[in-house]
Amino acid sequence: MQKTFDIIVVGGGHAGAEAALAAARLGRSVLLITMSLDSIAFLACNPNIGGTSKAQLVREIDALGGEMGVAADKAVLQMKMLNGAKGAAVRSLRGQVDKSLYHRIMKRTLEDTPNLVIRQDEATELLTENGEVKGIRTEMGYNYFSGAVVLATGVYLNSRIVIGEYTKRSGPSGFFAAVGMSDSLRENGIEIRRFKTGTPPRVHKRSIDFSKTEVQEGEKGICSFSFLNDFYDADPAAQARCYLTYTTPETREIILKNIHRSPMYNGAIEGVGPRYCPSIEDKIMRFRDKERHQIFIEPEGADTSEMYIQGASSSLPTDVQTEVIRSMVGLKNAEIMRFAYAIEYDCLNPEQLTPSLGIKHIKGLYTAGQINGTSGYEEAACQGLVAGINAVNYLKGNAPLVLKRNEAYIGVLIDDLVTKGTNEPYRMMTSRAEYRLVLRQDNADTRLTEYGRAVGLVTDERYEKYLKKQAEVKEIAERLETAIPPNAALKKMFEEKGMTVAVRGYRLSELLRRPEFGFGEIETLFDFSEYSRAAKSEVEAEIKYGGYIDKQNSEITTFLKADRYGLPDDLDYTAMSGLRLEARAKLNKIKPVSVGQAMRISGVSPADIGVLMIYLSKKG
Amino acid sequence: MKTDKIITAVSTAVGKGGIAIVRMSGKGCFALVREVFVSVRLSADAVAVPNKMYFGRIDAGGVSDVGYAVFFGAPHSFTGEDTVEFHCHGSEAFAAALVGRLCAVGASPAARGEFTKRAFLNGKLTLSDAEGVIDMIRADSEASLKAAYRMMSGGLSKEIYALQTRLLAVIAGLEAALDYPEEFGGIEAGYAGEIGAVRERARELVSASRQGGIIKKGAAVALVGAPNTGKSSLLNRFLNKDRAIVTDIAGTTRDTLEESVEYRGVRLNLIDTAGLREGTSDAIEKRGIERSFSAAKGADFVVYVLDGAEIGNTAVGNAATGNVGDIEAYSDEVVRAKAFLKDFEKDAVAVVLNKTDLLEKEEQAKSNKGADRLAAKLSEEFEEYAFFAVSAVTGEGIERLLTHIAERFMGGGGDAEIMTNERHIYAVKRAKEALDSAVSGFGNEGTECVLVDLKAAWFALGEITGQTASEAIVDEIFSKFCLGK
Missing domain, CATH: 3.40.50.300 (P-loop containing nucleotide triphosphate hydrolases)
Structure with a gap:
C-alpha cells in the first residue's frame, strides 16, 4: 500500500475536495483521508449554493479552475438571481441543489481523478520534524508521509452536538467526531479555539400545508455558476419550488416560555456562534418587537421528502422544537424527520496563517475551511482551492498564489482572516469587499482566468472560451462608441421610458450609462446578436459603473503600492521601541507579509507604519 | 488615472520661530505653486529651476506674505518626489492658512509621518537619518493625540462623532438590504431623508469650522x-x-x-x-x-x-x-x-x-x-x-493684550493643533462632498454606488474620530438587523 505522497489532504468536505482535486490535477500524488466516503462534499446544512457574495466566490473558484461551480450546475434544482433588479456588482446567483446528487457528482469527480488516492480513515496525529510537516498518523495505525499536508477538518474536531439537554460527541448529521487531531495540533504549538454553529430541522413534505405559504419560483435567463456553461434557461415552472412562511405570535410565546431550556442561554454551550446565522430562539430574544420572522422551506433533493426549514435553526430540546415548528404558518402538522442541533467544534485562530493559508511556524502545513474559523460551503471551497494550489507551489518552490482584495472576494476573505482574525465563524458578505464594484460575477473570468492558467488548472477549453469572451468584450466596447442619429428607433426608446424625445444623436455607450437603459434597449438600436450574453453583461456593468469605478481606482492604486511593499518574515517587532506596545504585539503575532497588510491590522496606526518603515530602512 | 496625491504640511517645528516652512510633495506639485505664489523671477522661468530660491508673494487665501519658494525635482528631495518648500515668516497661523490654501487648489494635508513614509518608499532614507525621524514621528503623533484629545472634549468633535454614528446606521441599513435581499430588500427608500439630513449637518459643520475661517479671513x-x-x-x-x-x-x-x-x-x-x-x-x-x-x-x-x-x-x-x-x-x-x-x-x-x-x-x-x-x-x-x-x-x-487675543485664535497653546484642525476641516469637507454625491446619486444610481460615497464620507469623518475599522459596519448590520438563515 502506498504510504508516501506529495500531498495529504485531511477531510473530504468542500475545502478538502477542492484542495485534493487541485493538487492532483497539478500532477502531484495526493492522498485524501476522510472519515467517511459518504460525507465527501456533504452539504451538511442548507441545500443551496451561492447567495450574496457567495456566488461571486463560486464564480471565482470556477475561473481559477476549481470544481464547485461545475458540480453545482449539474446538481441545480432551482436557480435565482438575488438582487436581480439591482446593479451587477450586487447580483448573486443562488441555486437550490440536490444534496445527494451534489455529493455523488463530487465523489465521482474525485474518484476519476488520476494521482488521487481516497482512503477512509481518521487522521489523529500530525507528524512534524524541525518545524516541517512530515505527514500524518491515522487511527488505524498507519503513518502516511508527504511534503505537504492540507487540513480541512470542517466541524469534526472534537465536535459535540447539542439538542436541549441532550448532548453527544458527534460530527454533523450522525457522522463521527474526530478525536486526537486537536491535541496533536496543540502539541505542535497551534492555538485552538472553540466555535459553534447549527442547523434547522428537516420536515416531511407531506406534513406541510403549502397552500398557506408563498411559492418561490426559480428564474431563467441568468448566468450559470460555471463560466463553461451557458446561461441557465430552464423554465421556472419546471424548476423545483421553495416556499416562504412566517413565525406567529405563538412561536414567540413558546420560545419565551422555554428559553431556560436552551443550552445557548443556560450556559451549556460555550462556543462562539455566528451572528449572521442566529437560531430561532436568538432571533426572538434579540428582536422581541419583531412581529414575525421569515421562514423558507426548501427541498433537500429531488428524490427525498425532506424539506429544509431555513431560519429555524435551534438547540432547544426536541419537544420545544416540535412546538415551535408547529406554531409556524402551514406547519401545524409538521412531522420532523431530523431535529435541529447546535454543534461545537475546534478550529484554529487564523491569525496563525500566512496569506497563502500556510501555518506560519510549520512549513508545509496548510489549512482550509471551517478549521480556519469560516462558515459556508463556498468560503470553504475557495480556501481549499487556494491551499491545494499553494501546497503544490510550496513543493515546487514557487511563489504562493495570493489574490488581492481588489482582485477577488477570495482575496478579501483570506486577507480578513489572516490579518484581522475572527471572533465568530466568518461568513462572506459583499459589504466586506471595499472594491465591490469591480468584484462581480460577470467578470470573475476576466479577473482570474489568467491566474488559473498560470497555476495550471485552467484547461485549454476554458482558456479558449475565455480568450473569445475577452475579444468580444473589446469589440462590444468599441461598437458602443457608435453614434446614433436622432432616428425613429431612438425616439421610440426614449418615449417608452416616458422621457423627453431625443433631439440629438447619442453614442451608444452614453445611452447605456443612463440608469433608464440596459443592454436590451441598446440592442433595439444596433445589432449585437453575434455576441454572447456573458460578454454583453460584463461590458454593460463596466459602463454603468464607470464613474464609480474611476473613484475606486485611485484608492486601489494607493492600496496596491502599500501591498507591493514586502516585509521580511523574520522581523522582530518587539525590539522596535518606536512602536506602541499594542502595535508591536499585533505585528509580531500577524507577521504581515507587506506594508499594506500591516496597515490593515487593527491596532496599528499610521504613525506606527511610519516608524516601522524607518526601522526597515535601517535594516536594509 | 490619479497617481499618488500631492501632500502638504507645515514642516517646521511647532512653536515660535523666525521662519516657517510649508512643504508640498508629489507629482504635479510644481504646477500648484503658481496658484498661490506670484514671483517675477518664477514667471520669467517657464520651468522652475530646482534648488533655486524664488522670491515672491505667497497668497494663503485672504492673507499674504512675502517669502521664498524652493523647488526640488524628483528624486533629489527629502521624499524623492517633486517637492516644493515655501519659506515664510514664522507665523503658525499663516503657515496653516497656506496649507489650507494649497489643499483648496488640489493638495491634501499630509498624514502623520507621510513625508517620511514617501521618503522611505522612494528609498531616500539612510541609516543616519532614521533615528531622528523616528523621534519626529513619535513626537508628532503624541502631539496629535493630545490635540485629538482636546478636540474630543469639545462640542464640535461630539458633533462629528454623532454624525458618523448616524451615517453608520444608514450604511448598515443599506448594506443589510444588499446582503440580505430576501429579508430586507426594499428598505433602502426609507433612508433618503436621513442621508439628506446627515449631509445638511455636515454642510453646517463645514460652514461652522470657525477656526479655519479665522485662520483664513482673520x-x-x-x-x-x-x-x-x-x-x-x-x-x-x-x-x-x-x-x-x-x-x-x-x-x-x-x-x-x-x-x-x-x-x-x-x-x-x-x-x-x-x-x-x-x-x-x-x-x-x-x-x-x-x-x-x-x-x-x-x-x-x-x-x-x-x-x-x-x-x-x-x-x-x-x-x-x-x-x-x-x-x-x-x-x-x-x-x-x-x-x-x-x-x-x-x-x-x-x-x-x-x-x-x-x-x-x-x-x-x-x-x-x-x-x-x-x-x-x-x-x-x-x-x-x-x-x-x-x-x-x-x-x-x-x-x-494682543498676545491674549491672538492665542485665543491659535487653538490653545498654539502647538500642533492648528495643523490637526486643518486636517479635521479638510476631512469634514471631504465627507460633505461625498455626501453631496450620495444625495444626488440616491434613487438614480444603485445602492452599491451610493454606498461608495457614504463610506467615503464615513471614513473621512473617521479620520477625526479614529473610527475607521470597516468591521464596525458589519457589527452594526448584525446589531440592528435580524438576519440570517
Missing part, C-alpha cells in the same frame, strides 16, 4: 467703550508698524472694518466703534450704542475700553481720603460696561483699563500706589473677563 475684534476712552489711540498702537504687518483689506465683506493687523500669526481685523456714540442728543447717543452693540455682536472678540484717567481722577480723589477702592466712585462706568457685556461669551471679551500713563502721573504726584490698587479692584470687578491695564501712549500692557 478674527474680527471690536473695540467698544464710552467716547474718549482711547479706542482710536489703542487702534493706532495695535497698528504699530514695527511690530505688525499691515495689509490692505480691499474687497473684504465687512464694511465696518477699518484696519487689519497680524500678530503672532493671527490676523486681527480691528473694528473701531469710536464715533458711534458721538453726539450730544440722547436720542443719537442711544442709537450709537445700539450700533456699537451690533457691531460688537458680530465680532469674534470684544475689547471693552475703560478710561483710566477718568476713573482714576475720581478714584484718586477719593484716595486722598484713603478710599481708593470705593466702587461708588466709578460705578457708573462699571455698571454700563457690565450691562453691555452681559450678552457676550465671557472668554471672547477683554476689559481694558486704558490711560494708565495718566494715572501713573497722578499717582506719582501723590506718591501713591493707587493705580495698581485701582487696576486690582477693577480686575476683581470684572473677574469673569480677561482684564488688562494698558497705556496706548506708552505701549505698556499692549503686548500682553
Whole structure:
C-alpha cells in the first residue's frame, strides 16, 4: 500500500475536495483521508449554493479552475438571481441543489481523478520534524508521509452536538467526531479555539400545508455558476419550488416560555456562534418587537421528502422544537424527520496563517475551511482551492498564489482572516469587499482566468472560451462608441421610458450609462446578436459603473503600492521601541507579509507604519 | 488615472520661530505653486529651476506674505518626489492658512509621518537619518493625540462623532438590504431623508469650522467703550508698524472694518466703534450704542475700553481720603460696561483699563500706589473677563493684550493643533462632498454606488474620530438587523 505522497489532504468536505482535486490535477500524488466516503462534499446544512457574495466566490473558484461551480450546475434544482433588479456588482446567483446528487457528482469527480488516492480513515496525529510537516498518523495505525499536508477538518474536531439537554460527541448529521487531531495540533504549538454553529430541522413534505405559504419560483435567463456553461434557461415552472412562511405570535410565546431550556442561554454551550446565522430562539430574544420572522422551506433533493426549514435553526430540546415548528404558518402538522442541533467544534485562530493559508511556524502545513474559523460551503471551497494550489507551489518552490482584495472576494476573505482574525465563524458578505464594484460575477473570468492558467488548472477549453469572451468584450466596447442619429428607433426608446424625445444623436455607450437603459434597449438600436450574453453583461456593468469605478481606482492604486511593499518574515517587532506596545504585539503575532497588510491590522496606526518603515530602512 | 496625491504640511517645528516652512510633495506639485505664489523671477522661468530660491508673494487665501519658494525635482528631495518648500515668516497661523490654501487648489494635508513614509518608499532614507525621524514621528503623533484629545472634549468633535454614528446606521441599513435581499430588500427608500439630513449637518459643520475661517479671513475684534476712552489711540498702537504687518483689506465683506493687523500669526481685523456714540442728543447717543452693540455682536472678540484717567481722577480723589477702592466712585462706568457685556461669551471679551500713563502721573504726584490698587479692584470687578491695564501712549500692557487675543485664535497653546484642525476641516469637507454625491446619486444610481460615497464620507469623518475599522459596519448590520438563515 502506498504510504508516501506529495500531498495529504485531511477531510473530504468542500475545502478538502477542492484542495485534493487541485493538487492532483497539478500532477502531484495526493492522498485524501476522510472519515467517511459518504460525507465527501456533504452539504451538511442548507441545500443551496451561492447567495450574496457567495456566488461571486463560486464564480471565482470556477475561473481559477476549481470544481464547485461545475458540480453545482449539474446538481441545480432551482436557480435565482438575488438582487436581480439591482446593479451587477450586487447580483448573486443562488441555486437550490440536490444534496445527494451534489455529493455523488463530487465523489465521482474525485474518484476519476488520476494521482488521487481516497482512503477512509481518521487522521489523529500530525507528524512534524524541525518545524516541517512530515505527514500524518491515522487511527488505524498507519503513518502516511508527504511534503505537504492540507487540513480541512470542517466541524469534526472534537465536535459535540447539542439538542436541549441532550448532548453527544458527534460530527454533523450522525457522522463521527474526530478525536486526537486537536491535541496533536496543540502539541505542535497551534492555538485552538472553540466555535459553534447549527442547523434547522428537516420536515416531511407531506406534513406541510403549502397552500398557506408563498411559492418561490426559480428564474431563467441568468448566468450559470460555471463560466463553461451557458446561461441557465430552464423554465421556472419546471424548476423545483421553495416556499416562504412566517413565525406567529405563538412561536414567540413558546420560545419565551422555554428559553431556560436552551443550552445557548443556560450556559451549556460555550462556543462562539455566528451572528449572521442566529437560531430561532436568538432571533426572538434579540428582536422581541419583531412581529414575525421569515421562514423558507426548501427541498433537500429531488428524490427525498425532506424539506429544509431555513431560519429555524435551534438547540432547544426536541419537544420545544416540535412546538415551535408547529406554531409556524402551514406547519401545524409538521412531522420532523431530523431535529435541529447546535454543534461545537475546534478550529484554529487564523491569525496563525500566512496569506497563502500556510501555518506560519510549520512549513508545509496548510489549512482550509471551517478549521480556519469560516462558515459556508463556498468560503470553504475557495480556501481549499487556494491551499491545494499553494501546497503544490510550496513543493515546487514557487511563489504562493495570493489574490488581492481588489482582485477577488477570495482575496478579501483570506486577507480578513489572516490579518484581522475572527471572533465568530466568518461568513462572506459583499459589504466586506471595499472594491465591490469591480468584484462581480460577470467578470470573475476576466479577473482570474489568467491566474488559473498560470497555476495550471485552467484547461485549454476554458482558456479558449475565455480568450473569445475577452475579444468580444473589446469589440462590444468599441461598437458602443457608435453614434446614433436622432432616428425613429431612438425616439421610440426614449418615449417608452416616458422621457423627453431625443433631439440629438447619442453614442451608444452614453445611452447605456443612463440608469433608464440596459443592454436590451441598446440592442433595439444596433445589432449585437453575434455576441454572447456573458460578454454583453460584463461590458454593460463596466459602463454603468464607470464613474464609480474611476473613484475606486485611485484608492486601489494607493492600496496596491502599500501591498507591493514586502516585509521580511523574520522581523522582530518587539525590539522596535518606536512602536506602541499594542502595535508591536499585533505585528509580531500577524507577521504581515507587506506594508499594506500591516496597515490593515487593527491596532496599528499610521504613525506606527511610519516608524516601522524607518526601522526597515535601517535594516536594509 | 490619479497617481499618488500631492501632500502638504507645515514642516517646521511647532512653536515660535523666525521662519516657517510649508512643504508640498508629489507629482504635479510644481504646477500648484503658481496658484498661490506670484514671483517675477518664477514667471520669467517657464520651468522652475530646482534648488533655486524664488522670491515672491505667497497668497494663503485672504492673507499674504512675502517669502521664498524652493523647488526640488524628483528624486533629489527629502521624499524623492517633486517637492516644493515655501519659506515664510514664522507665523503658525499663516503657515496653516497656506496649507489650507494649497489643499483648496488640489493638495491634501499630509498624514502623520507621510513625508517620511514617501521618503522611505522612494528609498531616500539612510541609516543616519532614521533615528531622528523616528523621534519626529513619535513626537508628532503624541502631539496629535493630545490635540485629538482636546478636540474630543469639545462640542464640535461630539458633533462629528454623532454624525458618523448616524451615517453608520444608514450604511448598515443599506448594506443589510444588499446582503440580505430576501429579508430586507426594499428598505433602502426609507433612508433618503436621513442621508439628506446627515449631509445638511455636515454642510453646517463645514460652514461652522470657525477656526479655519479665522485662520483664513482673520478674527474680527471690536473695540467698544464710552467716547474718549482711547479706542482710536489703542487702534493706532495695535497698528504699530514695527511690530505688525499691515495689509490692505480691499474687497473684504465687512464694511465696518477699518484696519487689519497680524500678530503672532493671527490676523486681527480691528473694528473701531469710536464715533458711534458721538453726539450730544440722547436720542443719537442711544442709537450709537445700539450700533456699537451690533457691531460688537458680530465680532469674534470684544475689547471693552475703560478710561483710566477718568476713573482714576475720581478714584484718586477719593484716595486722598484713603478710599481708593470705593466702587461708588466709578460705578457708573462699571455698571454700563457690565450691562453691555452681559450678552457676550465671557472668554471672547477683554476689559481694558486704558490711560494708565495718566494715572501713573497722578499717582506719582501723590506718591501713591493707587493705580495698581485701582487696576486690582477693577480686575476683581470684572473677574469673569480677561482684564488688562494698558497705556496706548506708552505701549505698556499692549503686548500682553494682543498676545491674549491672538492665542485665543491659535487653538490653545498654539502647538500642533492648528495643523490637526486643518486636517479635521479638510476631512469634514471631504465627507460633505461625498455626501453631496450620495444625495444626488440616491434613487438614480444603485445602492452599491451610493454606498461608495457614504463610506467615503464615513471614513473621512473617521479620520477625526479614529473610527475607521470597516468591521464596525458589519457589527452594526448584525446589531440592528435580524438576519440570517
